[in-house]
Amino acid sequence: MQAPAGRPRRRRVEEKERRIIAAARAEFRRHGFDKARIAEIARRVGVAEGTVYLYFANKNALLLAVAAEIYDGLTREAAAGVEEIADTRGRLAFLARLHFRRLLREWRLLVMAMTPYKMADDYGSTEGYRLNRAYVRVFDLVIRDGVNRGEIRADLPLGVMRDMFYGGLEYAVRTHRLRPAGSDPDPMLDHFLGAFAAGIMARPAAAGAAREAEPVTRRLEEVAARLEAMLR
C-alpha cells in the first residue's frame, strides 16, 4: 500500500519549483531584473545555484515564470469576477479596478513582466505575449458579450477598445503614483469608466439625449451652487 515513490518526489519537485518562483518574485520586485542575483534566490530557497538551473534555463526564463504566475492569478481573478457580474458596465468596472489595483500594488514587477523585456522586436512570438493574450481574453469576452447584447457599439474594433482600456489604466496608475500616498483612486476610476463607457457604449435613443444634457445641467448646478454661496 506504499504509494509509488514517484509521487512524493514529484510533489517535492513541484514544491521546489514554486519556492524558486516565489523567491525570484521577491528578488525581482526588490531589485529589478538586472540587479536581481540568482545566488540570492538560491540562497533563499536553500538550494545550490546550479539547482535553479535545473528548473529554469536562465534568468529570463525565471522572470517569465514569475510573470506567468502573476498573469495566471490575474486572469483567474478576472474571469471569476466577470462571471459573477451580469451587466457589461459592471464587468468593465470590475476589470478596471482589478487591473488598477494590481498594477498599483506591484508596479515594478508588473511593468517588468508586461513590458516586453528590453523592447524585443519579436514580442509577438514571445511567451510573454501569449500570457498577455490569455489575460486580455477575459476583457475581449466581456466586450463581445456586450456587443451581442447591443450594449456596446459594434462598429469599433476590439483592439482599439482594449488598447484604450489597458493603456489608459496603465497611465492612470502612473499618474496616481504621483499623487500623495493613500489618495483614493476611486473617483478617478469612476471618471475613467464613465469616459470609456461613453466612448464605446451604444446609445439607446432616450438615454442618449438625457446624457447629452448632462454636462449642461451639471454646469447649471455649479452655477447655482456658486450663486447660493454668494447669497449665504
Next chain:
Amino acid sequence: MQAPAGRPRRRRVEEKERRIIAAARAEFRRHGFDKARIAEIARRVGVAEGTVYLYFANKNALLLAVAAEIYDGLTREAAAGVEEIADTRGRLAFLARLHFRRLLREWRLLVMAMTPYKMADDYGSTEGYRLNRAYVRVFDLVIRDGVNRGEIRADLPLGVMRDMFYGGLEYAVRTHRLRPAGSDPDPMLDHFLGAFAAGIMARPAAAGAAREAEPVTRRLEEVAARLEAMLR
C-alpha cells in the same frame, strides 16, 4: 583690444554639444541604452571619450538630452499644428496622429527614454517628467479650450482624458507593431479618435435622439453662460 571671444567659442561649444547629442541619438536608437557605447559616440563625433563628459555628466544625462531634444521637437510640432486647426476634434486628431507616428517610428528610443521613469519611484521629480509635462501641456490646452467652447465634457478630470489618450495611443502603437510591416494605421486611428471623442465630447453630433435634445441643451447652455458672466 581682444575681440570678445565668448560668442564664437560659445557657438563652437554648442555646436559640439549638438553633435554629441546627435551621435548619441543614433547610437541609442541602434543599440538601446545598455549596449550603446560612449566610446562609439565619441568616435563618431571625433572627440575623445573624456570630452563627452565635459558636456554631459554621465550616460543617463546623455539619454536625457536626447529625450529632451525629441520632446522639444514633438512639443513644437504639436503646438504649431494645433494652432492651425480650429476645432477641437480636428486638433485631437492631429495630436493623436503626430504622437502615434513619432512613437511608431522611434519606438525603441522613446520607450527607452520613458521606461526608466515608468519604474522609478521618484518619477514626479524627474527631468523626464518635466519634459513630458511640457509636451502634454499642448494637449491640456486643447482640452481646456474645448471645455470652454462647450465641446468637451466639463465633468471629466483632465488627467483622466490625458491618460486615456496617451495611454491608449501607446498601446495602440504596441499593437500596431505586431501587425505586418506597412499596415495602414489610419483606420485604427480613426476608430480610436471616434471612441475617445465619444467618451469625452459633450456632443458628438451624431445620435438621432441627441440631436433632438440639442435645442434644449443649447438654450440651457446659453443660460448658464449668461449666469456665469454675471458671476465673474
Next chain:
Amino acid sequence: MQAPAGRPRRRRVEEKERRIIAAARAEFRRHGFDKARIAEIARRVGVAEGTVYLYFANKNALLLAVAAEIYDGLTREAAAGVEEIADTRGRLAFLARLHFRRLLREWRLLVMAMTPYKMADDYGSTEGYRLNRAYVRVFDLVIRDGVNRGEIRADLPLGVMRDMFYGGLEYAVRTHRLRPAGSDPDPMLDHFLGAFAAGIMARPAAAGAAREAEPVTRRLEEVAARLEAMLR
C-alpha cells in the same frame, strides 16, 4: 539449482561497457574532450548519468578507454599486417601507411588522446604510455628483425628511429591536413619512406662506391664481433 548467473550477467555488463565506450568515442570525436558531455553519452546509451560512473571512474578514464580501444585496434592491425609481409622495407611501408591513415582519419580523437600526456610531467607512468608502448612494440620488432637480418643499421638506437618514424608521420599528417581535402598522400609517404629507409637501412642498395667498401666493412665487423665475444 540456481543457474550460474555470472556469465550472462557479466556478458551484459561488458556489453554495456562497450556501448558506453562507443558512445564516448562518438561524442569525443564530435565535440572534443572539454565540450563532450557525459550526460549526452549516457543519453545515447540509454542509461542514467550516474551509471556511466559505475563503469568508469571519471571523464579521463573514459577517454583512456576510448584511446585504449583505438590503440588496441591499431596494434592488432599493425601486428597482423607485419606478419604477412616478409621484407623490412615493406613492413615499414605498411606501418607508415596504417599510422598515417588512422591519424588522418581520427586526428582529433587521437591527438586528444595523446596530448594530455604530451604535456604531463609523469607521462612515463601513465596508462596512455603503456598503450603507446604496446603499439610501437610492433615497430620495434620489425626494426630488431631488420637489424638481425642485416638490413638495418645496428648502430642506431631504436628510440631514435622510432621517434623519427612516428614524429615524422605525425607532422606529416599535420602538414597533409593543411592541403586541400582529398589530396593524395601516397607520393609524400613514398618520399617519407625513402628518406627514412635511406637514413636507417644498412645498405640502401644504391651507391656504387658504397658497394665496393662492403667487403672491408664486413671483415671489420667480423673482427669487432669476435673481440666483443672475447670480452663478454
Next chain:
Amino acid sequence: MQAPAGRPRRRRVEEKERRIIAAARAEFRRHGFDKARIAEIARRVGVAEGTVYLYFANKNALLLAVAAEIYDGLTREAAAGVEEIADTRGRLAFLARLHFRRLLREWRLLVMAMTPYKMADDYGSTEGYRLNRAYVRVFDLVIRDGVNRGEIRADLPLGVMRDMFYGGLEYAVRTHRLRPAGSDPDPMLDHFLGAFAAGIMARPAAAGAAREAEPVTRRLEEVAARLEAMLR
C-alpha cells in the same frame, strides 16, 4: 628642446606590453592555458585586470603574443646561428640542438604555443601558423642551400624533410623527458642527425663508402677502449 611627450609615453606603453607578456608567459608556463588566470597576470604586472584588455583582446591573444615572442627569439637565434656555420650538416646539427634544447627546457609552454590550440581545423589560417612558418623558413633555407650545393638530395620534397626533422625532434624530446633527469641528450642527437643526414644527404661516391665504414670503426674503437680498460 623638450622631447615630444608622445615618445616617453609610447615607450612606457611598449614597456607595459612587454611586462604583461612576460607575466603571461610565466603564468602560462606554470598553470597551462586553461588554469592561467588573467587576474594573476594583472596582479603581477601591477595593473588592473581591465588594463590587460587594453593591450590584448582576450586570453587567446595573450597566448598568441607569448608564442610570438618565443618564436621570434627562436627564429632569430636559428637564423643567426646558421649564418655563422658554413656546411649544411653543421647547420642542421645546430638547428636540431637549438630546437631540442628549447623544447626540452620549455616543453609545456612550447607545446602549448606550437600545438594549434584546441586542435583548430583552421590552423592554416592562424597567426600561430604564420609564426611557425617564419621559424621553419630558416630550416628551409638551409635545405635549399644544401640542395644547390649538391649536398642534399634534390628529389625529396622539402616538407617531408621538415616534418621528419621537427617531428622527430619533438618525439625525441618527449622520449628524453622519460629518461632520468640530467641525462645527456647529445649522443642521441648525434644519432638522430646521423640518421637524418643519411636519409636526405646526397652520397658522393667516395665519402659514401667512408661513411658506411664509420659505424664499424666506431664499434672497433669502443672495443679497443674496453680492452684498454681491462689492461689498466
Next chain:
DNA sequence: CATGAATGAGTATTCATTCAT
C-alpha cells in the same frame, strides 16, 4: 578645453561528480 590610458566592480552559467533511494 581636450585627451585617452587606466580603472575595477560585478555575476550568470556549466557540468563532472556524488549519493540517497
Next chain:
DNA sequence: GATGAATGAATACTCATTCAT
C-alpha cells in the same frame, strides 16, 4: 546495478567614469 536530482566551484570580460597631463 541503476537512478537522476542536487551540487558548487570557478572566472573572463565590459565599459562608464576618472584624472593626470
